[in-house]
Amino acid sequence: MLLPLTFVVFGALTPALFLTTTNIRLTLIAQAIPLLLAMAVTLTLRAGDIDLSVAGVMIASGALTGIASEHGASTLVACAIGLGAALLVGVVNAVFIVAIGLDSLIVTLGVFTALAGFTSWLTGSNLVTTVPQSLQTFSNQPVAGLPVVVWLGWLVALVLWWVFEFTPFGRYLLFIGGNRAAGTLAGLRVDRLRVMCFVAGSLIAGLTGILLAGSLGSVDPSSANAYLLAPITAAFLGTTCIQLGRFNVVGTLVGLYLIAFGITGLQLLGYQGWVTDLFNGVALVVALTFARYFEVMRNGQLKLGRRRAAQRKQRSVEQEAAPTPPSTAGSSHPSE
Numbered sequence: 001m002l003l004p005l006t007f008v009v010f011g012a013l014t015p016a017l018f019l020t021t022t023n024i025r026l027t028l029i030a031q032a033i034p035l036l037l038a039m040a041v042t043l044t045l046r047a048g049d050i051d052l053s054v055a056g057v058m059i060a061s062g063a064l065t066g067i068a069s070e071h072g073a074s075t076l077v078a079c080a081i082g083l084g085a086a087l088l089v090g091v092v093n094a095v096f097i098v099a100i101g102l103d104s105l106i107v108t109l110g111v112f113t114a115l116a117g118f119t120s121w122l123t124g125s126n127l128v129t130t131v132p133q134s135l136q137t138f139s140n141q142p143v144a145g146l147p148v149v150v151w152l153g154w155l156v157a158l159v160l161w162w163v164f165e166f167t168p169f170g171r172y173l174l175f176i177g178g179n180r181a182a183g184t185l186a187g188l189r190v191d192r193l194r195v196m197c198f199v200a201g202s203l204i205a206g207l208t209g210i211l212l213a214g215s216l217g218s219v220d221p222s223s224a225n226a227y228l229l230a231p232i233t234a235a236f237l238g239t240t241c242i243q244l245g246r247f248n249v250v251g252t253l254v255g256l257y258l259i260a261f262g263i264t265g266l267q268l269l270g271y272q273g274w275v276t277d278l279f280n281g282v283a284l285v286v287a288l289t290f291a292r293y294f295e296v297m298r299n300g301q302l303k304l305g306r307r308r309a310a311q312r313k314q315r316s317v318e319q320e321a322a323p324t325p326p327s328t329a330g331s332s333h334p335s336e
Helices: 002-013 021-030 032-046 054-070 075-099 104-123 133-139 148-166 168-178 180-185 190-216 229-240 249-268 274-321
Strands: none
Touching: 002 249, 021 032, 021 148, 021 249, 032 054, 032 148, 032 168, 032 190, 032 229, 032 249, 054 075, 054 104, 054 190, 075 104, 075 133, 075 190, 133 148, 133 190, 148 168, 148 190, 148 249, 168 180, 168 190, 180 190, 229 249, 229 274, 249 274
């Protein structure tokens, strides 16, 4: 509901600028990379974890792709190296979080920081401009007025939506994300599912890095921080719409575009520079507040359901234990 309201408000305030095909097209293009990162974040959040390393994985994979190309690797081999690095990071995250049992927030934040340092060392803190020309041509190839990277982002979102809504894997993720202990008791391979999420999320981030390099023709090794907050905010905003209290693909898309068009509208009104950080920060706090509210409500409903079930069981036991009054039907009375 807020997304249409955003169009109504800013469309009324700046009709000649906001409600134009150029503005909508540019905003969609600008959100292609954050969209892919938001899908990677949503995947791990669905399983009850969080992966803050995706932005670092993206920049590292993109930089490795360009450096591999500089050293003579073909486009496919360079992209494979970038994806291989992303796969390795996903495995490292899974080992520390799932196998050893460390907190996912702390581990992935540490990995994000380590990747930032590694990428700076690898590139000498210089812009990587040796991105294969064929990759640049592919990423920017227009299809129906939008670059391929935009359509690939929507394709990844569509596939992930189908997995979440129509496969046992998606339902299992929702189950263990809500109650990991119950998932274990139900016989689900919880650790394996969590490992798969971390690895798949890192692979999506690696693919995003390759597409980022192709779209821009270069990779800035210091730009990871700029891509960190928006995908996480979008994922948490997604729990406040479509499927309340649940991380879902459609909700994440709505949250992402709500942030994007909201910031664009404010910038068109003359608020520049600081408005992006302010809007993202406030949106994240609001989203976390609502997510916590829905979690408390859901837990309260579960406790109430268990209490009522226990009361019904207790009444049933009491009724079975109560003595049955003797029947007087057909009894004879002695004559006087």
